[in-house]
Amino acid sequence: MFVEEPMEGEGPRVHPAWLPPEAFRSLGARRILLHGEGLLIDTVLDEVSRACARYGGLVWHSPSWNVDVDLVLALRGADELPNPAVEAARAAGEAALAELGDDGTLGDEGFVLARAGDVTVVLSDAPAGLLYGLFHVVRLCAAAFDPTRPAERHRPALRRRMLNHWDNVAAHPVMGQVERGYAGGSIFWQDGRSRGDLARVREYGRLLASCGVNAISVNNVNVAHTEALLLTERLGDVAEIADALRPYGIRVHLSVSFAAPVILGGLPTADPLDEKVRLWWAATTRRVYDRIPDFGGYLVKADSEGQPGPFTYGRDHADGANLLAEALAPHGGVVHWRAFVYNHHQDWRDRSTDRARAAYDHFAPLDGRFRTNVVVQVKFGPVDFQTREPVSPVLAAMPATRLAVELQVTQEYTGQQRHVCHLGPWWSEVLRFAPWGPGGRTIADVITGEAAAGGGLVAVANVGDDLFWTGHPLAQANLYTFGRLAWDPRRDPTEILDEWITLTFPPSATADAELVRRTLHEIMDDSWRTYERYTAPLGVGFMVNPGDHYGPGVDGYEYTRWGTYHFADRDGVGVDRSRASGTGFTGQYPPYWAQVYESPESCPDELLLFFHHVPYGHVLHSGSTVIQHIYDTHFAGVEEVTAMRRRWQRLNGMIDPSVYQRVAERLDEQVRCATEWRDQINTYFFRKSGVPDERGRDIY
Ligand code: GCW
8 A cells, every 4th residue: 555654844744746655675785885066965965875774784884894785876086985895886887987988977967877787876076966976766667677677877868857836926806826837836925925845845846856856946937026026035034944954956937027227226227338337247146146045047927918027118038038148157146037928918900910829920030149058948839828839939049048848837828726637748749849841950959059059848837835745646647747857858748648657656565566657657657648538629729718717718818818719600710820821920930830830731730720711611631620520529539537437437546646636637627627618618619610419429
């Protein structure tokens, strides 16, 4: 049976997510020698000590005794030890590294794992590498000690693997404590102040480090007055979080208001070219670094959805971003400047304005103007984290700019952690997309790179003070998968899910491990496509209830200012974004995709209604008409969710009852909500088109 371990200190027990004690069984039964010094080495020591105390292993830290060991974790630069077995293991690690070729370096975070006779050795250049190496050993379980295991080297493909918290310090009257948060309150803030629950913050840092995340921003990109103060008066609260996360190799970033010089500094302007404004940012930033020497940098949403920005002063986004970058540069900090800029006061009657075009129109012309410590952070799609969108053309349009892709782990548009929706396959599709045409460089390549090249991967976080961290226990897998994909964007998401299953539901603690594994794969592997089937069809997007974005609201946004329309009428549906007759958005892509997307004949089915307005009788590549596709997928989607619920019932009694119960409840809601989606979408399009379902099923 699954065992929950309470965290240190008082308070309710929190689910251990993918790090239950049981996941450390194999490690904890070994004789382990750790060699090296440093804050993160102390973290490794703490991990192995706890595991060994529980499972009977032994731990030595840089000893001079001659002991027999099963596992050596050592910094490469550490002194020689008077222990032949340990030195032989280290030498074997070095030899393996040399043999692996390349330049043989491991960098700040990499590690090599090799076997030397009966000993497994993990070497790194820097302490963070040993921490990541340790969690790798945990993931491998017994396989880490397999004598035939070939040597392997791991280095993160992306330097920065970051989560953005949309947590408010003071609860927002509409958005609450966490904007688009579906897992209770914030783990950092409550009712206008810091929660001070640093045990939980540490536990969070541990979860993040174990999946590879190394940076977080701690407050919402919509910065209200209380949140703005984190930069100055309330910096101490941020410093405490940074202290709690530092032992896990996680750096803290802050969302700041572009208007800070006015609202905090009392200046008459925040004009980025004003000398006093520059000095204010320089001085303020210096104070931040005095307090938090490894502070990561600023995150900015400017001139977007009402946030202040450089437009007020007739300046552009490069002027704005460079202002903050200049202040951060002497300290090694970066500014993440979001490209999510569009007109949120559009007139629905105006067919020429296209929200999908906006990020490119604003940012592509600025390529080459950003300082090297600016990362332009681009939502993966041109509109807004939809279940299906094309990949943003901005990512192929700024070769002289460091670009990061922004994903949404919090399930704003993908079921709000009430629905199972495993997003790994979707993110992987985005990261593998080749914007210059098949076989060419991918999005992963664009954001990858050592030093100043790529800007990394960022995602909006999905945790809260909920017992299971993420509301829906299976939504933990999205957080885990994000970290693992950020470490290596080329990995297969199903394999990552398998890792998560093994850690979260350790086979040694389950009566029928294979049944658990199979059931979870059956429920989760394709759950994103299932979600897509019962919601907005063929890439058209939205059709959600305005405001909270949960559940069907086909015309909810159709006559609003937000620029998210489907244009359904009695003849057809979809948005014409072609160059020939539409908004011209297809022209923002490099030639290969500009051509593919331009015509309904070549456009992939799943994006057809994103790019084209077509009649209901239009025949898809699948052979189905658009209207019949809508009916079929919506019936299929609900059947799949019903099957998910049935499958889950097999696990009753097999896993932690509280996990079982919570998921069971949410599956009931998912069935209810999917049914509502099916019936509203099908009824809507039946009424619009008058075309009956070929198979005569119930449409109302
Ligand atoms: O998707 C939208 C959300 C807003 C969010 C915005 C953004 C933080 O509905 O709640 O604001 O995106 O990304 O800035």
